[in-house]
Amino acid sequence: MRARLSILLAVLAAALAVAPAAQAITQDVLRRSVAREMARSGPPAGVFVRDLAGGRDLYPRRADVPRPPASVEKLYTTSTALLRFGPNATFTTTVLGAGGLDATGVWRGDLILRGGGDPTLSTWGVAQLALRLRAAGIRGVAGRLLGDESLFDRLRGSAATRGRYDRWIGGVLGGLTVGRGWSRDGSPAAEGARRLARALKARGVNVTGGARAGLTPIGARPLTTLPSPTVAALVRLTLVPSDNFLAETLLKDLGASFGGAGTTAAGVGVVRAQAAAFGLRPAMVDGSGLSRADRTSPRQVVGLLAAMHAQPLGPAFEGALAVAGRTGTIARRMRRTAAQDRCHAKTGTLIGVSALAGVCRAIGGHAIAFAVLTTGSTLWRAHRAQDRIAALAARYDGP
Numbered sequence: 001m002r003a004r005l006s007i008l009l010a011v012l013a014a015a016l017a018v019a020p021a022a023q024a025i026t027q028d029v030l031r032r033s034v035a036r037e038m039a040r041s042g043p044p045a046g047v048f049v050r051d052l053a054g055g056r057d058l059y060p061r062r063a064d065v066p067r068p069p070a071s072v073e074k075l076y077t078t079s080t081a082l083l084r085f086g087p088n089a090t091f092t093t094t095v096l097g098a099g100g101l102d103a104t105g106v107w108r109g110d111l112i113l114r115g116g117g118d119p120t121l122s123t124w125g126v127a128q129l130a131l132r133l134r135a136a137g138i139r140g141v142a143g144r145l146l147g148d149e150s151l152f153d154r155l156r157g158s159a160a161t162r163g164r165y166d167r168w169i170g171g172v173l174g175g176l177t178v179g180r181g182w183s184r185d186g187s188p189a190a191e192g193a194r195r196l197a198r199a200l201k202a203r204g205v206n207v208t209g210g211a212r213a214g215l216t217p218i219g220a221r222p223l224t225t226l227p228s229p230t231v232a233a234l235v236r237l238t239l240v241p242s243d244n245f246l247a248e249t250l251l252k253d254l255g256a257s258f259g260g261a262g263t264t265a266a267g268v269g270v271v272r273a274q275a276a277a278f279g280l281r282p283a284m285v286d287g288s289g290l291s292r293a294d295r296t297s298p299r300q301v302v303g304l305l306a307a308m309h310a311q312p313l314g315p316a317f318e319g320a321l322a323v324a325g326r327t328g329t330i331a332r333r334m335r336r337t338a339a340q341d342r343c344h345a346k347t348g349t350l351i352g353v354s355a356l357a358g359v360c361r362a363i364g365g366h367a368i369a370f371a372v373l374t375t376g377s378t379l380w381r382a383h384r385a386q387d388r389i390a391a392l393a394a395r396y397d398g399p
Contacts, residue, residue, distance in 0.1 A: 024363055024397035027058055033392050034059045037385045044376035045385065048298035049393055052309050052359070052367040058396065066283065066295035067373040070348030071242045072355040073289030073296070075304055076282065077267075078235040078320070080274040081250045082313050084258055087232035091253060092116040093176070095129050095196070096220040098143075105139030110209070111223070112216045113196050114148040115176025115189070117256060118228035119249035120237070123195055125226050126178055130199035132224040141200070141207040146214030147193030151175030152252045152262035156186075158244070159264055159286040159293065168290055171245035173252065175262060180245055189213035236320040239346055240328035244288040251287030275300075278307040289348055301357045301371035309359065309367060318344050318359050324390065330356075334387045338363065338394040345390065348373075354382035360390060364397030 025033070030049070038047060038061050046062035093116050099109015113129070115121070152175035155163030165172065171180030174188035183191030193211035200207060228234065238246040248264070255266030268284050275282060280303050282296035308317045322328030325340035329347040334340050345358025357371035370393045374382040 023395065025392065025395045026397065027056075027399050030392050030396055031059050034389055035061070037388050037392075040381075040385060045372065045374040045382070046298045047370070047372045047389060048302045049368060049370045049389070050302050050306060051396065052306050052369050054366070054398075056399075058368070058393075060299065063299040064297050066297050066300075067355075067375050068292045068294055068350060068353045069282075069289050069296045069301065069373060070350045070353045070355050071244075071289045072301060072346050072348035072357050072371070072373070073284070073287070073294050074238060074242065074247045075301065075346055075357065076271050076275055076284065076296075077247050077251050077254075077287040078238055079304060079308050079317055080254060080271045081231055082235055082317055083274060083311070084254060084270065085231045087230060087235075087313060087316050089231045090227035090229070091118040092228070093118055093121055093125070093129070093226045095133060095223045095225070096216055097223045098217040098220040101137060105137050107138050107141045107143065110143040110146055110214075110217065110220075111141055111196075111207070112146045112148050112214070112220055113176065113192050114216050115151055115174065115192065116228070117151050117175055117249060117253040117262070118226075119171075119177065119180075119234070119246045120228055121176075121178050121192075121226075123179060123199075126192070126195045127199045127202075129224055129226055130196060130203055130205070133200065134203045134205055136223065138200075138205055140205060141209070143207075144209035144214070145193045145197045145200075145207045145211040146216070147176050147187075147189035147191070147196075147212070148214060148216045149175035149177075149189035149192075150215055151256050155264065156181070158248055158288060158290045160291040163264070166290065169244045169248055169288070173245070173248055175252075175256075177249070187213050232316055232320070235317070239320050240322045242329050242347060244290060247288040248286065275304065278303060280304060280307075290350075292350065292353075296373075298357075298371040298373050301373070302369045305357065305359055305369040305371075309369065321346055321358055333383065334390060337387070337391040339387065339390040342394040343390045349379070352376055354379055354386070356383075356386035356390065358390070360394040362394050362396040366396055366398070368393040368396050
């Protein structure tokens with residue numbers, strides 16, 4: 001019995017991976033230690049560490065050299081989404097009707113499923129819309145079911161593929177995407193219409209005119225709606241697992257609402273304008289960091305983190321990042337170091353590119369922002385340096 005209890009306690013301790021007590025360090029120790037890690041990582045890396053509370057630059061090395069940020073790019077996209085939309089905003093999927101309901105419960109005319117840029121719209125969500133239509137008295141549809149994706153353009157991929165399908169996105173972009181836009185005919189809008197038609201049929205409502213992609217006719221009126229998760233929730237769903245599909249959809253949402261068009265280029269313009277308001281001018285072509293044409297420097301990334309830290313939305317933004325040793329892309333990194341539980345960070349990975357940036361609540365109570373951008377190094381070597389630098393930042397306790 002005692003042996004079993006010992007094994008259980010050992011397994012529980014390993015699962016919790018509690019970090020040992022960390023020894024505080026001064027700026028001089030931090031600088032020397034980070035310099036040593038940078039020397040080990042080789043020349044193709046830049047780093048910037050800053051004490052946000054005191055406004056003190058703790059360590060710069062090649063901090064102004066622009067490099068591909070990979071998925072650290074998502075920090076620019078998601079921070080802009082939080083600031084422009086607000087944390088409680090949602091993206092609404094709407095069913096509209098062109099025609100009217102007769103005395104027998106048959107809708108005489110078309111129904112339109114119009115996308116609102118919700119990247120999380122699912123078959124379950126479509127089923128909820130069908131239930132609401134049935135509850136509103138619709139017993140049949142003597143017309144078509146149209147899927148309207150006109151909020152966005154019809155480019156399905158990222159800037160890295162010039163808008164063509166990009167398997168690294170993890171979905172097919174569009175203004176109406178059910179289940180990330182996957183479809184048998186390459187039309188997310190038509191697939192959305194088909195899924196709503198099937199959901200209606202499962203509830204005894206037949207659509208006689210078929211289902212396809214189309215535009216909302218003038219005069220069509222809303223019948224029911226379905227909101228997305230809040231922007232704050234979408235930002236977390238983007239950052240913690242580093243979701244390219246959500247990032248690129250949020251970028252087009254920004255373009256549609258604030259840039260004049262639901263396009264990647266319009267969204268990039270909105271994000272660039274927000275960055276410029278913070279005095280930052282990264283080179284950007286997408287929202288996810290898949291393109292190597294994206295360029296930013298460690299100083300610019302830390303500048304963004306510092307600017308967001310000073311915003312009322314700062315806690316929401318930092319809280320949406322993965323937690324070292326616990327969640328997301330860094331769930332298995334920095335365990336049993338000072339960084340565990342203290343550092344919230346975003347990773348970035350492409351072939352030959354590795355990045356880590358975030359904010360640590362150091363043991364001395366300071367908020368420390370850091371960014372490490374690496375090119376041309378092995379992933380293992382880059383991760384080792386990044387993780388040790390984060391742990392050093394978490395141990396900082398003043399000059």
